Amino acid sequence: MRPFRKAHADPSPDLYDGERSMAAADAMRDREYSPPSSISQLRVCFVNQLALYSKQRTVWTAVALVAAIPLLYAVLNALAPSLIQASDVANIHAGRILAALPIASMFMASAVCGSMLPQEYNERTVYMTLPLPVSRKVFYLGKFLAGFALCAATVCAAYGISIAISSACAAHSYTAQMLESLAMALSGLFSFCAFAYMLSTRMTRGSSIAPLVALAAAIPAACIILAHAVPGSTCVLGYAPVFAPDLALSMMGDSTHMSLWGLFEYPIRNSLPGFEVGPSATVMSAASLGLGALMLWAGGRANDRRDMR
Amino acid sequence: MEPDEDLAICVSGLTKRYGDFTAVDGLDLNVRRREFVGLLGPNGAGKSTTLKAISGLLTPTSGTILINGIDSRDHKNAMTRVGCVIETPMPYPSYTPAEMLTYAGKMHGIPKDEIRVRARDVLEELRMWSWRDKKIGGFSKGMRQRVTIAASLIHNPEIVLLDEPTSGLDPRGMIEVRQILKGLKSSGLTLVISTHMLKEVSELCTSMTMMNHGREVVSGNVADLVHGMSGKGTVALDTRVAKDVPPGFLKDLATLPGVAGVESTGPRSFKTTFSGSDEQQSAIVDFIQSHGLMLLSMSESGKDLESLYMSLTDEEAGA
Numbered sequence: 257m258r259p260f261r262k263a264h265a266d267p268s269p270d271l272y273d274g275e276r277s278m279a280a281a282d283a284m285r286d287r288e289y290s291p292p293s294s295i296s297q298l299r300v301c302f303v304n305q306l307a308l309y310s311k312q313r314t315v316w317t318a319v320a321l322v323a324a325i326p327l328l329y330a331v332l333n334a335l336a337p338s339l340i341q342a343s344d345v346a347n348i349h350a351g352r353i354l355a356a357l358p359i360a361s362m363f364m365a366s367a368v369c370g371s372m373l374p375q376e377y378n379e380r381t382v383y384m385t386l387p388l389p390v391s392r393k394v395f396y397l398g399k400f401l402a403g404f405a406l407c408a409a410t411v412c413a414a415y416g417i418s419i420a421i422s423s424a425c426a427a428h429s430y431t432a433q434m435l436e437s438l439a440m441a442l443s444g445l446f447s448f449c450a451f452a453y454m455l456s457t458r459m460t461r462g463s464s465i466a467p468l469v470a471l472a473a474a475i476p477a478a479c480i481i482l483a484h485a486v487p488g489s490t491c492v493l494g495y496a497p498v499f500a501p502d503l504a505l506s507m508m509g510d511s512t513h514m515s516l517w518g519l520f521e522y523p524i525r526n527s528l529p530g531f532e533v534g535p536s537a538t539v540m541s542a543a544s545l546g547l548g549a550l551m552l553w554a555g556g557r558a559n560d561r562r563d564m565r
Numbered sequence: 566m567e568p569d570e571d572l573a574i575c576v577s578g579l580t581k582r583y584g585d586f587t588a589v590d591g592l593d594l595n596v597r598r599r600e601f602v603g604l605l606g607p608n609g610a611g612k613s614t615t616l617k618a619i620s621g622l623l624t625p626t627s628g629t630i631l632i633n634g635i636d637s638r639d640h641k642n643a644m645t646r647v648g649c650v651i652e653t654p655m656p657y658p659s660y661t662p663a664e665m666l667t668y669a670g671k672m673h674g675i676p677k678d679e680i681r682v683r684a685r686d687v688l689e690e691l692r693m694w695s696w697r698d699k700k701i702g703g704f705s706k707g708m709r710q711r712v713t714i715a716a717s718l719i720h721n722p723e724i725v726l727l728d729e730p731t732s733g734l735d736p737r738g739m740i741e742v743r744q745i746l747k748g749l750k751s752s753g754l755t756l757v758i759s760t761h762m763l764k765e766v767s768e769l770c771t772s773m774t775m776m777n778h779g780r781e782v783v784s785g786n787v788a789d790l791v792h793g794m795s796g797k798g799t800v801a802l803d804t805r806v807a808k809d810v811p812p813g814f815l816k817d818l819a820t821l822p823g824v825a826g827v828e829s830t831g832p833r834s835f836k837t838t839f840s841g842s843d844e845q846q847s848a849i850v851d852f853i854q855s856h857g858l859m860l861l862s863m864s865e866s867g868k869d870l871e872s873l874y875m876s877l878t879d880e881e882a883g884a
Contacts, residue, residue: 276689283686284679289720291641292674300671311659383654384665384716387620387726388672389644563583563623564652 291389301390301398302405305372309406314368318406321360322413329353329421346429347437349422351510354414357441358501358515359472364410365448366468369403370455373559374462386564396559400552404449408442415441436537437507443541444500447548454555457562471498476516480524483531494534497544502533572631573598573724573755574619579628581614581779588614590779592628596757598723601750603770603787604759605874611779612759613652616728619757620649632724645673648717651728655709658702662693662712665701666719673720680719687715691745707738714745725749727758731765743769763874775877782877801866802837802849807859809833814856821849 276283291297309315373396376382385395415438423429452467459466475498483490498515505513512518517533524531534540576594580587589611596602604612617623619630621640630637637643656665663684670680688694691711696704701712710730717725730746731739746769749756760766766773767787774784783790809832819827823841830836839846853860 276686278682278686278689282682284682285686285721287679287683287721288646289674291645291672296674297672300668304668307664308657308659379658380653380655381657383622383652384656384669384713385672386622387644387647387649387651388669389641389647390672391641561624564617565583565623 294391294394297390297394298398298401301395302402305399305402306405309402314406317367318364318410321364322410322417325353325414325417326421344427345509346419346422346426347433348509349426350415350418350434351437351505351508352512353418353421354505354508355510355512355518356514357411357414357505358513358518360414360514361407361411361441361445361501362448362468362471362498363464364407365445366452366464366466366471368407368452369400369449370452370464370467371462372399372403373453373456374459377564378461383564392560393556396556397552400449400453403453404446407445407449411441411445412438433507433509437504440504440507440537440541441501443544443548444497444504447497447500447544447551450548450551450555454551454558457555457558473516480517480528480531484528487530490531491534494532495536495540495543497540497547499533500540500544503535503537503540506533507537570634571597573600573633574757575629575631576615576619577629577631579615579618579630580626581611581618581623582626587779589618589625592776592779592781594774594781594784596724596755598755599753601756601769601771602758603766603773604757604776605761605763605766605773606776606782607761609778610761610776612761612776613728614779615776616649616651616726616757616759620644620647620651620726622651646720646723647726648720648722648724649726650710650713650717650730651726653710653729653732654713656701656712656716658700660701661698662688662701662715663697665712666716669716670719675720683719683721684715687718690718690748691715692741705738707734707741710734710738710742711745714742718749722754724755724757727756729760730758731760731762775874777877800839802839802846802863803830803834803866804837804853804863805834805861806853807833807861808857810835810858811856814858818849818852821845821852824849 280286292300373382376385376399386392415434419429419434448467448471451471452464455467455470456462475496479493479496479498483493499517502513502515502517505511505518511521517524534543572595574594574596576592579589579592579594581589592611592615594602594604594615604615606612614623618625618628619632619637621637621644632643633646635643656662660668666684666687667680670683671677675683684697685694688697691714693708693711693715696708701709704712714727714730727746731742734742743765746756746758746765750769758765758770770787772784772786773790775782810829815827815829815835818824818835818837823839823845824837825840826838828836828838837849839849850860850863
């Protein structure tokens with residue numbers, strides 16, 4: 257949003273600050289305005305939220321996370337080359353570089369989408385927007401889309417950098433699988449963002465910790481335990497969206513990833529057998545998108561009913 | 566309910582409950598076009614709750630609200646011609662006033678090239694033009710309040726709702742905001758303010774509704790309500806004249822109809838205890854002028870909004 261200084265010359269120094277410099281007709285004081293369509297207002301909310309991000313540390317944190325990937329890779333490669341083993345296949349190598357994708361995407365979703373609405377309520381900026389002729393649904397959705405867009409851009413950038421690094425030293429690459437993996441990661445990210453956002457509508461103060469703990473530990477642990485307790489339930493529980501990043505990295509051909517399942521797979525298989533991450537990418541994507549949409553809807557209902565005391 | 570064309574806001578049977586607590590209880594409120602209505606009452610009376618219900622910040626438990634004949638549940642259409650400053654809103658601290666008004670303008674559907682014109686006009690009116698590109702986070706409370714008022718005016722509203730607009734401001738800030746409100750009043754807007762500052766109601770409002778415990782206590786024209794307090798007390802007329810009061814003048818003054826007593830407060834001033842009509846008060850002025858004393862000032866105290874407020878809230882407390 258550009259400042260006005262270029263559009264209007266500064267008023268004359270003799271002009272008393274407080275006097276209007278324009279006649280009524282020039283100042284359009286008689287003009288009546290109608291609010292634009294909901295789509296236009298959605299776009300305004302979306303752009304507004306992105307503008308707020310650009311003025312806060314959020315964007316720079318995301319940029320730092322993405323920029324850290326090649327730096328971290330270079331450092332680990334120099335200090336402990338066996339940690340990120342190069343491969344002939346770019347997909348596998350990129351998958352290893354993206355090992356932190358599960359926890360990183362959950363963290364980003366929790367930090368960005370878990371705090372947007374509570375911040376508006378607590379800082380009272382929401383009292384500027386809600387009395388405007390805009391529905392709460394549009395406000396709610398516009399902010400969510402901005403948060404998701406930021407997180408998605410970060411994940412895409414992380415994939416891009418990882419693939420670029422791995423392609424430089426690998427002989428083979430399978431682009432279709434890379435794109436499928438990215439799509440899977442984004443659908444999982446969508447459900448994480450929706451979950452954190454929905455949770456924030458029910459909290460007085462925002463929390464990045466609560467959704468992160470739920471996504472990274474509580475929900476996966478519950479699925480694994482239930483699958484062990486209820487034989488045959490893994491065909492459903494294995495498609496919980498929290499395992500979407502695991503599946504995304506598995507599709508790249510790599511098995512090392514920073515998640516509850518990725519880090520503790522073998523001990524879990526030994527002590528709590530019965531759980532498997534769902535193999536079908538289509539079903540996992542559908543489950544992630546569907547559950548994400550459901551949580552978004554639930555959060556929207558809570559937001560609609562919220563009384564601004 | 567048939568919408569009345571002359572009514573800007575029509576509130577009927579408004580009730581808001583939070584569990585067992587009733588914040589507003591069956592309130593009826595009609596605001597005519599170009600009226601300046603004050604919602605007066607002590608803390609917790611339900612004033613802010615009423616304005617929040619009208620502006621869509623909360624959902625009434627029961628009752629209906631029509632804004633320009635449109636049901637407030639159709640929030641987008643009902644709020645098209647309304648500007649609000651409710652509950653001391655905070656503009657985004659990282660924004661400048663120009664950016665904040667651009668955001669508000671876009672939401673109201675103001676074309677891009679007109680937003681700059683409208684923003685300049687309202688910022689100049691509120692003496693914020695020279696601050697247009699400074700971050701709001703560094704502003705004082707009074708300056709932030711002016712930005713929020715500017716955002717509520719950018720789209721040329723017909724109705725403006727203000728919830729305790731001078732709350733938390735220093736004396737200079739209060740005076741400035743009141744001047745702004747006087748300016749808005751003279752431009753023909755319909756204004757509703759909630760306040761517990763009697764001075765604001767008596768100086769600015771044409772009509773008022775006094776609330777207590779979520780219910781209307783009294784409503785009507787401010788002057789009528791105050792002067793209709795017959796028998797509720799007398800007023801003191803503090804009078805200053807340009808010449809020394811001659812001997813016998815005060816004794817003669819005390820015989821006029823409506824005068825309960827006269828007391829000298831200086832060689833050129835006196836206090837009259839008065840409980841008569843406006844015509845009888847005018848007769849006192851004529852009496853002073855006929856003695857060649859050249860009236861400088863006559864201020865009324867006692868029979869005013871404060872007395873009305875205290876008496877009505879006392880009655881409510883005892884009820």
